[in-house]
Each structure stands twice: as C-alpha cells, then as structure tokens.
Amino acid sequence: MFFPFNNFRKIPVSTSTQDQLLFTTQSNSLVWFLPNSGNDCDDGDVGVYIEGHWIDSDGVVHRTYVYSEFNDLAVNPWRGNSPYFGQTYTWVPVFCPAGLNIRSHLSAAGSDTVSGDLFILELPGEP
C-alpha cells in the first residue's frame, strides 16, 4: 500500500473563498490550480497566495508573502527553470515547503466568475 489519500487534497475554490486560509502545508508540497470546465481563465485571473517564513543558514526568520499567479505559459517547467517556491507566472504545480499558509485569490474581468479546484499534494520525506 502506498500513497494515502490524506496526502492529497482537492479544495474547491471560487470568489466565495476569496483570501480565506485554505490549508497550511505540513510537509513539502505541490500546489496546483485547475479551473472548472467552462471557466475562461486568462492570464492573471487566478492566483494563489502562499505565505509563511524561511529560516536562513544563520537562523534568522524571514517572513515571506508570495503571490503565485497562474497563467497559460505551459512550457517545460520541471527541471531547469522549475516552478519552485518564489517563482511566478506558471501554470504548473508550485513547490511549497512545509509550514506555509495557502489562500486563493481569484479575479475575473467584468461579471465573469472563476472557480476550480486547488490540488495540494504533500510529498514524503523530511520537511
């Protein structure tokens, strides 16, 4: 047996969940947004706020607040120019270290609405 489902979460998000705290990562995680069918998600319509802290090699705690915006730049992302934490403009899963708070922020032009699922996959291993 492998890959228990409590390591994978699918959280519905929409304008009604705007900016609410959705999840705090317990371990290194991948976070991905998938719009619902029929949504017209153009560049800049959907973002995920990822907030937390880093501890640098001197033990200094740095607060971070990163807005990762998803758009349709679907290029080979994983090795080389990877979608790691802190990078933006990616339509692929974003890597988040443990202990980060995740909120979604959706916007759409005019009266359009945007909704979808936020996928969170906690990876095995030490945070």
Add this chain to the structure above:
Amino acid sequence: MIKFKKQSDKNKLYCVHPILFMIVADASQWWHARGHDFVITETITNEEIDNKAGRVSASHRECRAVDVRAKDLPKDLLFRFSTLFNNKYKDHAAIGGKTLMPRLVLLHGEGENYHMHIQIHNRYAIKEEE
C-alpha cells in the same frame, strides 16, 4: 491508495512531470471513491525497456506517462473515466498521432496486459540534460 506492480515505481512516480502526478492523484481519488484502488504498472522507462516492450512512443521515458492496470476494473467505469478525464484535462493531454486530438487516457492491450495509458502533452517532456 495507489498500488504498484513493481516497488521501484513508487519512487519513480515522484519523478514524473508534476502535472501528470497531480492528474494521477486526482484519478486515483476518482477510482477510490468508486471502490477501486488502481495499480500502476509502468512509470518512467528507458530506451532499452521501451524497445523490449515494443513501444513506439517516448512518453514513458520523457516522464509524461504512466500505465494503470485495467483488466480488473469494470468496463463501464473505464469508459466513464476516460470520457470524463479526457475532457477535464484536454488542455494538458497528449495529442493523438492519427487523430491530432487531445487524448489523456488510452485503453491499450488485451487480456492480462489490458491497461490505461495516461499521458500528457509532449511540451511537458522531461529529457536528459545535454
């Protein structure tokens, strides 16, 4: 739960393209909710393995495809699943060589080898660094 035919595929799954991993996780949850835990039979390969298996596509060695055993899964659910997921992930799916249409799930093989080939677009190919 996801099960594996070969233990080595447990770790290899974490090396496939992350979009494929998320889709596999979503798919496994869909099947689990319907009382079936699927078995992954192939993840990342190399040219030697592909040649031995007679594969013409490089999708497995480009880390953008997994195979899932289908012989034990109900046929009606298989077709529902492939229709649903082919539509849901059409923006990320591989393009069929003959149809030129996006196709995430292909049902392949016969008998013991009957399986779902889940593949994403070749723009997501992960290749050995030159």
